Amino acid sequence: MTTLDDMLALAREAMARAYAPYSDFPVGAVVRASSGVLYSGCNVENSAYPQGCCAEASAISAMIRGGDRRIVEIVVMARSGSLCTPCGGCRQRLAEFAADDVPVHVCNPDGVSRTFTLGELLPHPFGLSIERAADG
Numbered sequence: 001m002t003t004l005d006d007m008l009a010l011a012r013e014a015m016a017r018a019y020a021p022y023s024d025f026p027v028g029a030v031v032r033a034s035s036g037v038l039y040s041g042c043n044v045e046n047s048a049y050p051q052g053c054c055a056e057a058s059a060i061s062a063m064i065r066g067g068d069r070r071i072v073e074i075v076v077m078a079r080s081g082s083l084c085t086p087c088g089g090c091r092q093r094l095a096e097f098a099a100d101d102v103p104v105h106v107c108n109p110d111g112v113s114r115t116f117t118l119g120e121l122l123p124h125p126f127g128l129s130i131e132r133a134a135d136g
């Protein structure tokens with residue numbers, strides 16, 4: 001069974017591989033799936049700015065490719081001094097696959113700064129219920 005420390009280690013690696021030449025703000029994200037498998041992602045920017053991809057979106061893509069559908073724990077990591085809560089769009093992306101009580105650990109490379117629940121960050125998500133997304 002992997003631990004929160006394993007998630008932090010994976011987030012550090014992902015953050016180190018981010019492609020963020022425009023913002024100079026590398027982000028790593030890790031989701032733990034209900035299977036226990038950890039999936040990571042980093043932000044990938046583009047010279048056409050709106051085409052950039054957040055770290056959380058990359059981690060979700062890896063999870064879907066890996067065959068998992070339900071998220072039970074989330075880590076988002078950015079540089080020290082920042083409190084990198086998921087952006088609004090990523091809160092909705094995460095809510096597609098995670099229930100309200102899923103913890104979102106907002107981290108720096110040295111550890112967790114604050115833990116929220118996804119329901120605190122996005123009280124009223126649009127659309128599909130988690131049950132439908134997990135079954136689909």
Ligand code: THU
Pocket residue numbers: 020023025026027042043044045052053054055056076084085086087090
């Ligand atoms: N970013 C993420 O990857 N995740 C977040 O939760 C917030 C912001 C990225 C998007 C962009 O590449 C950079 O951070 C600056 O906004």
